[in-house]
Structures are given as C-alpha cells and as structure tokens.
Amino acid sequence: MQIADRLKKIPPYLFVELRKKINKAKAEGIDVISLAIGDPVEPTPDAIIEELCVRAQDPENHRYPTDEEKGMFAFRREIASWYGSRYGVPLDPASEILALIGSKEGCHHFILGCINPGDIILMTDPGYPAYRASILMGGGEPYNVPILAENQYLPVFEDIPSDVAKRAKGIFLNYPNNPTGACATREFFHRLVDFARQYDVAVCFDNPYSEILFDGQERLSFLMAERAREVGVELNSLSKPYNMTGWRIGMAVGNPDILAAMSKVKENTDSGIFNPIQYAAIHALKHEAANIDNMLQIYKRRREVVLETLRRIGIVFKPPRGTFYLWVPVPQGMTSLDFTDILFDRTAIVVAAGTAYGRYGEGYIRISLTVPDGRLKEAMERIEKAFT
Numbered sequence: 001m002q003i004a005d006r007l008k009k010i011p012p013y014l015f016v017e018l019r020k021k022i023n024k025a026k027a028e029g030i031d032v033i034s035l036a037i038g039d040p041v042e043p044t045p046d047a048i049i050e051e052l053c054v055r056a057q058d059p060e061n062h063r064y065p066t067d068e069e070k071g072m073f074a075f076r077r078e079i080a081s082w083y084g085s086r087y088g089v090p091l092d093p094a095s096e097i098l099a100l101i102g103s104k105e106g107c108h109h110f111i112l113g114c115i116n117p118g119d120i121i122l123m124t125d126p127g128y129p130a131y132r133a134s135i136l137m138g139g140g141e142p143y144n145v146p147i148l149a150e151n152q153y154l155p156v157f158e159d160i161p162s163d164v165a166k167r168a169k170g171i172f173l174n175y176p177n178n179p180t181g182a183c184a185t186r187e188f189f190h191r192l193v194d195f196a197r198q199y200d201v202a203v204c205f206d207n208p209y210s211e212i213l214f215d216g217q218e219r220l221s222f223l224m225a226e227r228a229r230e231v232g233v234e235l236n237s238l239s240k241p242y243n244m245t246g247w248r249i250g251m252a253v254g255n256p257d258i259l260a261a262m263s264k265v266k267e268n269t270d271s272g273i274f275n276p277i278q279y280a281a282i283h284a285l286k287h288e289a290a291n292i293d294n295m296l297q298i299y300k301r302r303r304e305v306v307l308e309t310l311r312r313i314g315i316v317f318k319p320p321r322g323t324f325y326l327w328v329p330v331p332q333g334m335t336s337l338d339f340t341d342i343l344f345d346r347t348a349i350v351v352a353a354g355t356a357y358g359r360y361g362e363g364y365i366r367i368s369l370t371v372p373d374g375r376l377k378e379a380m381e382r383i384e385k386a387f388t
C-alpha cells in the first residue's frame with residue numbers, strides 16, 4: 001500500500017512524541033508530571049455544556065448543517081458582536097466571518113485556499129509546529145523567519161531577503177505567541193500590513209491566545225490595524241478562553257476573498273459544524289466572560305509559583321505578557337534537550353524543548369501552566385529539591 005510522499009516530509013508531531021515518552025514512563029510506574037502541553041484542565045463552564053445538551057435534543061439539529069456551511073448565521077453574528085465589544089473591531093457576519101473546527105483547522109485551510117505548490121510561506125522560528133505541517137501538506141515551501149529575544153520575539157521584516165519576500169505568498173504569525181509568550185504591538189501590526197502590501201503576501205494571523213494576557217497587556221486583534229483586512233485573516237478560537245479545547249470550535253475573520261477560498265475548501269471537506277456546538281459557542285461568547293477573568297487569576301497565580309521557584313534555583317528572566325506558557329532560558333552550557341532530559345531524569349517532569357519549535361528555540365524550554373495547582377506545586381518542589 002502506498003502512503004503519500006507529502007506526509008514523509010512532515011516531522012512527527014511534537015505532542016505525539018511527548019505522549020509516547022510520558023506513557024512509557026507511566027507504564028514503568030513513575031509518577032510523571034507533564035508541564036508540556038497547553039490544554040486547560042479546568043472544565044468547560046456548566047452553562048455551556050447545558051446549552052449543548054438542550055440543543056442536542058432537537059432533531060432539527062441532527063441533520064447536516066449544510067445550508068449554513070460558513071457557520072450558523074446566529075453564531076457568526078455573535079462572533080461579530082464579540083469582536084466589536086472585546087477588540088472594537090467591526091465585522092460583517094455575511095462576508096467577514098467563517099466558523100471553524102478550531103483555529104488549527106483554519107491554518108490548514110488558509111494554505112489549501114490561498115497557496116499553490118512551490119510557493120514560499122513565511123513562518124516564525126520558533127513557531128507553532130502545525131504551520132509547517134500545513135504548508136508541507138499544501139505543497140508549499142516553509143521559510144523560517146527568526147524571532148529573537150532581542151527583538152521582543154517579533155520578526156524583523158527588513159531581514160527577510162528580498163528574493164524570498166518576492167516569492168512569498170503567505171505568512172503565519174501568532175501573538176500572544178506560542179511558544180515565547182510575547183505579545184505584538186499596534187505599531188508592529190502596521191509594519192506587518194506594510195510588508196504584506198509591498199510583497200502581496202496574504203497574512204494568517206493566528207490569535208487563539210488573544211485573551212490570555214497579564215500585567216496590563218492590551219487585548220489586540222490584527223484587524224485593529226488600518227488596512228489589515230485588505231491583506232489577511234485572523235484565526236481565533238473558543239479553546240483557550242472558555243476551556244473548550246475538546247469541542248473544536250473557532251473562527252476565521254477578516255478578508256472576504258481569503259475567507260471565501262477557505263470556505264470552499266471546507267464545503268468540500270467537512271460540511272460544517274454540529275449545530276449544538278455552535279449554539280453552545282454562542283452561549284460562551286455571550287455570557288461567559290467571567291470564565292476568562294477567573295482563568296486569568298488562576299494562570300497568574302501559577303505563573304508566580306513557577307517564576308518564584310525558577311528564581312530560587314538561579315533562573316531569572318522577565319517573562320513576556322501573554323499565553324499560559326513560560327519560555328524559560330536553560331542554564332548556561334546546556335542545550336534545550338540536555339536540560340529536558342536532566343529534568344526528566346531527576347524529577348520525572350516533562351517540559352517541551354525549545355528546539356521542538358524550531359532551531360531558534362535552542363537555549364529554551366517551554367513550561368505550560370495548564371496543570372492543577374496541586375500538581376504544579378509538587379512539580380516545583382521536585383525541581384527545587386533537585387536543583388539546589
């Protein structure tokens with residue numbers, strides 16, 4: 001049996017490898033604590049679940065959602081209202097919003113909708129690994145744009161060689177950034193729009209952490225920038241703000257032509273999203289802002305616990321102000337992999353090596369705060385004991 005060549009180019013997905021490592025250790029009876037994966041452990045708020053259950057009883061909702069493949073109009077209208085109230089961004093639900101099965105799906109359909117085989121697509125290094133996979137599956141050529149601490153982990157467009165920029169047809173960016181936690185600025189958005197206009201590059205601004213912010217960081221959407229919707233789309237998701245990772249529900253907003261292309265891919269792939277999930281998402285966007293505030297308090301507390309422990313073992317750094325990850329420099333003289341291995345051997349704690357996100361991730365590990373308080377405390381006690 002033949003397996004497609006395009007799949008051979010894709011490196012094994014980071015979390016699949018991590019899960020194998022964790023499962024192997026657990027099978028040996030080791031009490032492993034994983035701080036590697038960004039998946040909230042707190043449940044989805046009850047009222048969202050109740051809305052799903054009620055809507056699932058209605059046979060009208062058991063059929064293909066085909067007459068509204070872009071997403072139920074009521075859901076798109078609610079997304080418009082959410083973007084209006086949280087970001088001050090007006091959106092037309094008819095042409096500027098597409099419902100998605102999570103923002104990850106949007107990355108993939110952006111490529112299938114906008115890119116031809118052989119096109120260069122820019123992505124940051126370090127960067128979310130799914131971008132590379134989508135680019136490769138679409139026959140594109142990924143080009144890594146370094147994002148470095150000295151530039152606040154933002155790309156420097158002038159450093160992209162002009163022959164590369166001329167061949168580039170798309171760019172993936174994600175701020176608040178996974179893995180570094182860095183946030184963008186309004187000024188950066190202007191530079192991004194200028195770059196995209198100069199080289200006719202379609203922007204896919206992936207924003208699923210738009211609500212996970214600390215220390216007074218301003219809530220930002222790429223579409224706040226003037227002319228942004230002429231050049232790109234923004235992806236967002238209910239996964240992180242409403243603890244709904246498993247529900248698979250999100251949205252793409254912005255440029256109508258790009259959205260129409262992505263929608264055509266979707267129409268021919270999945271026929272839309274189960275209506276009760278969309279009703280539940282409407283409820284979340286409309287009524288569950290308190291969950292976001294509550295989660296931010298929890299992450300803030302955990303962030304402090306980790307930073308305090310790291311300080312005590314001599315790892316001192318100023319963390320950026322977004323996401324529920326900490327991008328932690330490893331001790332001098334060690335590589336990311338050395339440190340993850342030593343950490344695992346001495347404490348049975350799993351973290352993500354920075355190099356899993358690209359070569360410029362060397363020298364860092366990523367710690368996720370999506371673990372129960374008690375387990376995080378236990379993890380920090382183990383680390384302190386092992387490294388002091």
Ligand SMILES: Cc1ncc(COP(=O)(O)O)c(C=O)c1O
Binds near residue numbers: 038101104105174245
């Ligand atoms: C940068 C980035 N984009 C997209 C996703 C996927 O989110 P969703 O659950 O909305 O598909 C993640 C999940 O971790 C992420 O970190």
